[in-house]
Amino acid sequence: MPLDRGKVFTHIDKNLPQHIAKLQELVRQPSISPENKGVRDCASLILSYLTGLGAKASLEETSGNPVVYGNYDAGADKTIVVYMMYDTMPVDEPGWRVDPLAGTLTDVPPFGRCLVARGAFNTKGELRGFLNACESIKATRQKIPVNLLFVVEGEEELGSRHLPEFISKHEKELQGAKAVFFPFCSQDRTGKVVMYLGVKGIVFFELELDGATWGKGPKEFGIHGSNKAWVDSPVWRMIQALATMTGPDGNKVTIQDFYRHAQVPNKEDRELLPKLEKTFNDAAVREEMKVDRFIGDSHGIEALKKYLFEPTLNINGIASGYTGPETKTLLPHKITVKMDVRLVPNMRRTT
Amino acid sequence: MPLDRGKVFTHIDKNLPQHIAKLQELVRQPSISPENKGVRDCASLILSYLTGLGAKASLEETSGNPVVYGNYDAGADKTIVVYMMYDTMPVDEPGWRVDPLAGTLTDVPPFGRCLVARGAFNTKGELRGFLNACESIKATRQKIPVNLLFVVEGEEELGSRHLPEFISKHEKELQGAKAVFFPFCSQDRTGKVVMYLGVKGIVFFELELDGATWGKGPKEFGIHGSNKAWVDSPVWRMIQALATMTGPDGNKVTIQDFYRHAQVPNKEDRELLPKLEKTFNDAAVREEMKVDRFIGDSHGIEALKKYLFEPTLNINGIASGYTGPETKTLLPHKITVKMDVRLVPNMRRTT
Incomplete structure (x- = not known):
């Protein structure tokens, strides 16, 4: 029955x-x-x-x-x-x-x-x-x-x-x-049901640099900021290293071979995209996230393609030195960056 | 009497x-x-x-x-x-x-x-x-x-x-x-009295970037990290901006005209340096700060010249996103950087 x-x-x-x-x-x-x-x-x-x-x-x-x-x-x-x-x-x-x-x-x-x-x-x-x-x-x-x-x-x-x-x-x-x-809600703020396509993987990692590991800069604790004149800064070194990983806009990943094996949308994907677009109100999605524009002012299928098929390199958090009220002159000995890579099919940790 | x-x-x-x-x-x-x-x-x-x-x-x-x-x-x-x-x-x-x-x-x-x-x-x-x-x-x-x-x-x-x-x-x-x-102690860890020369000025400032100011990225709160595929990241943008301010080692400042008016050691300074060196035990100073080496492995007069006469650009603290234990996938809406410039004579805020 x-x-x-x-x-x-x-x-x-x-x-x-x-x-x-x-x-x-x-x-x-x-x-x-x-x-x-x-x-x-x-x-x-x-x-x-x-x-x-x-x-x-x-x-x-x-x-x-x-x-x-x-x-x-x-x-x-x-x-x-x-x-x-x-x-x-x-x-x-x-x-x-x-x-x-x-x-x-x-x-x-x-x-x-x-x-x-x-x-x-x-x-x-x-x-x-x-x-x-x-x-x-x-x-x-x-x-x-x-x-x-x-x-x-x-x-x-x-x-x-x-x-x-x-x-x-x-x-x-x-x-x-x-x-x-997997029971999961999927509506936009207008009440419209939203369908997406595919699932990405994730690799989460932390980059940490301190003077002891680097061999330069303070090893055990932050020292007075005036010493920057003669002591190397792990914070500056990390920023320079991070900056090599993306283009100036922070979107294009410049790590060697990052995109090499990443699967691009296949024929079936491309056929499904116009159908998905019907369930997708990009203004409603952006309003919910309080975001004025998608990367490159993309809309519709172009935006969906980014969201569904592009691998990413994201900084979830970054911390170093004194971050309280007012000032504290400090040359920090350590910086920590929480990062993740969203993987699309065919990307491997070893590539 | x-x-x-x-x-x-x-x-x-x-x-x-x-x-x-x-x-x-x-x-x-x-x-x-x-x-x-x-x-x-x-x-x-x-x-x-x-x-x-x-x-x-x-x-x-x-x-x-x-x-x-x-x-x-x-x-x-x-x-x-x-x-x-x-x-x-x-x-x-x-x-x-x-x-x-x-x-x-x-x-x-x-x-x-x-x-x-x-x-x-x-x-x-x-x-x-x-x-x-x-x-x-x-x-x-x-x-x-x-x-x-x-x-x-x-x-x-x-x-x-x-x-x-x-x-x-x-x-x-x-x-x-x-x-x-100005009553101030000036001994190194061996008990030796240390004499320095001259005084630097300081300009302390904060750089802050959020999506609302930038016009890209999340405006009001951090959003789920998976959105990096289609939403710009204020954190990456700040890192790219900071990276333009120094060379790869984080020491040479590449901001236009930063060193232009900075006074270099004059004749009297150069005559005093060998005398100052006699009061200066660089190993003791580095041991106290837990620093293995000065920038460029400099010693003696060369190190003192950096410390006394070079203007600096230092990052005292940096904070964005989730920095607690474990992971939280987040595309942060804001990053704050506490910075200072140590000024030598003839440098002006308007240069």
């Missing part, structure tokens, strides 16, 4: 406060993997959700954060893997109008009443929303139409560094699935 | 605990001008020292921190200005073995028992040491041999930005003095 979605939607509408309360419960539980804050408690909470749904579930340990693994047998023919992540980014950005871990419902014009919290998007909201939907199907005494193999990881924001450990242990079960589904 | 210095030294030796206690009292009073911490309380403390010595003293207000001004009339023919500073740098460096504001006496091999504190050197230690000496002269019922005009400022670490206000008000009195004395 096919699923009666009308019944499910009615159930959701009637039980909205309870559904929202569950979203709030999850976003209130910190799980900030870059700061190792609340991560294991959140894993336990997710475990209780999966067992509550009726899945056979467990915490699968890795060398890092545990993966919550759950098998929901709906008695169906087909099985899909539901990939989820329970960790979030830090909450240190300025500009929060609400406590990012309070699970606050607040009016956000022009959208109306919204849940504003770290993880409300990307992706605790989507995770709990999917489970709410599963529970609603069961509450209307219907069957979930596929078996679900939940893989809920706690290191997505760290680059999923220990997920391969889990996968190699459970490869056989996972290979029995027909597809992988 | 000439001053009997033997009597003074004997008095100091006999009263060492009291002398040290006075040093401790002063370094325990915070006066961190870059953070505006304890500055005015410290000015009041200095005022009490000057009136305690018998000077006619007052707090002279400026648009910033007050100058403590004191006139000690010794009944002598000559007057000298004693320039002092009562403010210090922040205490945020790592590696403190003692609380920097606790005024701790501790063993520091190979030097023995030392007062280790923010301001113990540069220059609360020297300030209080000078006053201890003055008090010791009086305690031995002798006369201080010159009249003292104390000018004790609280913004040295901010570039003495409001000192000109004070000077223009008191120009006439100050011009009556025969010389200016």
